[in-house]
Amino acid sequence: MIWKQRPIGVRLLSPIIVLASLACVLALDTYAADRNARIPRRTQIVVTPDSIDLHSVRDTRQLLVTGILTDGSEIDLTHLAEYSSNTSACDVTETGLVQVRGQGSGALMVRIGHRRMAIDVNVELAEVEQPVSFKHEIVPLLSLNGCSDIRCHGAPSGKGGFRLSLWGSDESFDYEQLVRDAFGRRTNAVDPDNSLVLQKPLARVSHIGGQRFSEESLTATLLRTWQEQGLVNDVDATSVKSLSV
Structure with a gap:
């Protein structure tokens, strides 16, 4: 039998790899323990809503996880919960946002520490999908993604020859800029994937x-x-008059 000694570099590297692996495992255990430690004992857990019905591929729902302490006070545990879905009809993000992926039903699992709760979800898509609203969907999404921010196209002089109203404050102006300005090059009803409004923010160009x-x-x-x-x-569509929390 011929025994070959491993190079010294390999012999030194092996313990390092083992120690690094152990450190990762310990870090994960510590993180999990820390998540549980932040949840007081004898806390009643309430998930809102307790069931979900969705009717459009654009429907979303935000799960809220609340802890009710023994003195009756409430704390928000949404950011500490872990979420999963057992149905292909929808999925749920790590922040608890439920998004439609198809038709069907199932359950969403919410885990807090060692406790698990199931939320029934049913997706029954309408036969005719509602048109996308420029005022209530496109304009807010452009703002959400920073397109109409003052550091971008919402600046007084715009950016790169393209200007939007600051944070979507003027939907009529934004529609004109997107659809009619620059010879209508920013949008493309025939081939949307070749429109600048998609090409640029997707970094295709x-x-x-x-x-x-x-x-x-x-x-x-x-x-x-x-x-x-x-x-x-639909810039003349109804607007929200008030918001209560």
């Missing part, structure tokens, strides 16, 4: 602001659908 959202994001989906549906202009 040069864009000073870089990539703003992904191909699979809700923003990309709605921008594409809005153009496919003929660039519907």
Whole structure:
């Protein structure tokens, strides 16, 4: 039998790899323990809503996880919970946002420490999908992604020859800029994927602001659908008058 001594570099590296692996395991255990430690004992857990019905591919719901302490006070545990879905009809993000992926039903699992709760979810899509609203969906999404921020196209002089109203404050102006300005090059009802309003924020072409959202994001989906549906202009639609929390 011929025994070959491993190179000294390999002999030194092996213990390092083992120690690094152990450190990762300990870190994960510490993180899990820390999450549980932040939840007081004898806390009643309430998940809102306790069931979900969705009727559009654009429907979303935010799960809220509340802890009720023994003295009756409440604490928000949404950020400490872990979420999962047992159905292909929808998925749930790590922040508890439920998004539709298809038709069907199942349950969403919410885990807090060693406790688990199931939330029934049912997705029954309407036969006719509602048109995408420019005023209530496109404009807010552009603002959410920073497009109409003062550091970007919402600046007084715009950015790169393209200007939007600051934070979507003037939907009529934004519609004109997107659909009619620059010879209508920013949108494309025939081939939305070749529109600048998708090409640039997806970083398919040069864009000073870089990539703003992904191909699979809700923003990309709605921008594409809005153009496919003929660039519907609903800036005169009803507006929210008040908001109560």
